[in-house]
Amino acid sequence: MKAKVAERGQVTIPKVLRDRLGIRPGTMLEFCEKSGKLIVVKMEEMDVVDKVYGSLSSGRRSDDILRELRGES
Known part of the structure; x- marks a missing residue:
């Protein structure tokens, strides 16, 4: 398309x-x-509680996690 x-x-x-x-x-x-x-x-939809919990649980920024998942340094 x-x-x-x-x-x-x-x-x-x-x-x-x-x-x-x-x-x-x-x-x-x-x-x-x-x-x-x-x-x-x-992007996957997350409920507000999941967003807050996810941001606090690892101490890592979501951008860094996405780069890692994509195989970018």
Whole structure:
């Protein structure tokens, strides 16, 4: 599937993908670049208690954990 980038950098995610992946207004997406390609990942929804507990449990920042999971240094 293809999409054109608008003047302000906006892209419309095709409806079939939004429906299949459960992407709705307010859904958080993460953008990263790997080997010259843009990767878009739907972030898992967490409840507020899980977010707070998760941030306190390891003492590590979520960005550092995500980099580690992606294999980035």
